[in-house]
Amino acid sequence: GQQVMQIPQYQHVQEGEDFTTYCNSSTTLSNIQWYKQRPGGHPVFLIQLVKSGEVKKQKRLTFQFGEAKKNSSLHITATQTTDVGTYFCAEPTSGGYQKVTFGTGTKLQVIP
Amino acid sequence: EPEVTQTPSHQVTQMGQEVILRCVPISNHLYFYWYRQILGQKVEFLVSFYNNEISEKSEIFDDQFSVERPDGSNFTLKIRSTKLEDSAMYFCASSEYGGTGLSYGYTFGSGTRLTVV
Numbered sequence: 612g613q614q615v616m617q618i619p620q621y622q623h624v625q626e627g628e629d630f631t632t633y634c635n636s637s638t639t640l641s642n643i644q645w646y647k648q649r650p651g652g653h654p655v656f657l658i659q660l661v662k663s664g665e666v667k668k669q670k671r672l673t674f675q676f677g678e679a680k681k682n683s684s685l686h687i688t689a690t691q692t693t694d695v696g697t698y699f700c701a702e703p704t705s706g707g708y709q710k711v712t713f714g715t716g717t718k719l720q721v722i723p
Numbered sequence: 724e725p726e727v728t729q730t731p732s733h734q735v736t737q738m739g740q741e742v743i744l745r746c747v748p749i750s751n752h753l754y755f756y757w758y759r760q761i762l763g764q765k766v767e768f769l770v771s772f773y774n775n776e777i778s779e780k781s782e783i784f785d786d787q788f789s790v791e792r793p794d795g796s797n798f799t800l801k802i803r804s805t806k807l808e809d810s811a812m813y814f815c816a817s818s819e820y821g822g823t824g825l826s827y828g829y830t831f832g833s834g835t836r837l838t839v840v
Contacts, residue, residue: 646828652833653831653832653833654766654829654831655831656828656829656830699765710768710779711768711829712768713765713766713767713768714765715765716765
């Protein structure tokens with residue numbers, strides 16, 4: 612089945628430091644999505660990347676899609692305590708688009 | 724902002740009992756999903772539903788599970804003969820039709836925490 616690996620599994624950063632999570636797929640992706648889940652909350656859609664090498668920004672968040680469309684990253688500049696949560700990448704199922712498979716997630720803790 | 728609504732927020736049930744988890748997807752969305760998340764673990768796909776039928780299901784979604792859209796707004800997940808390992812957070816999600824090769828982000832509900840005792 613599909614395997615979407617994310618590293619690191621956990622990350623503790625001091626408030627103001629940068630943070631990056633990486634997502635790697637065993638197959639070439641048509642697109643990739645990113646979600647954030649606050650502690651005790653539900654996944655919230657952040658963004659979708661479609662094009663090879665695509666880079667998108669949302670304020671302090673920068674999302675990249677690899678040239679080969681097999682990996683992606685999320686970078687947060689100058690973390691804040693509101694960034695705390697688990698960040699998941701999610702890839703569409705092979706051969707279809709009616710489900711996405713979530714990655715293993717990176718849990719971010721921001722120390723004030 | 725349109726929301727996906729799930730009820731109840733928390734359900735405690737005896738092992739072996741049947742539970743029905745309810746969801747009201749966003750009204751103009753066409754695809755519906757159930758996911759589950761065991762505490763501290765990844766979000767696992769259970770089933771997707773389109774045009775009043777299951778479009779895809781995972782190996783987790785066996786005969787113990789069923790989904791239904793009993794009317795124009797509700798989308799339910801039934802779990803029969805619950806087991807201790809069914810304890811998890813169950814999320815309903817919906818999405819707009821995305822066209823060939825594309826998908827749109829899902830809107831998730833707040834979830835139902837199921838505890839089987």
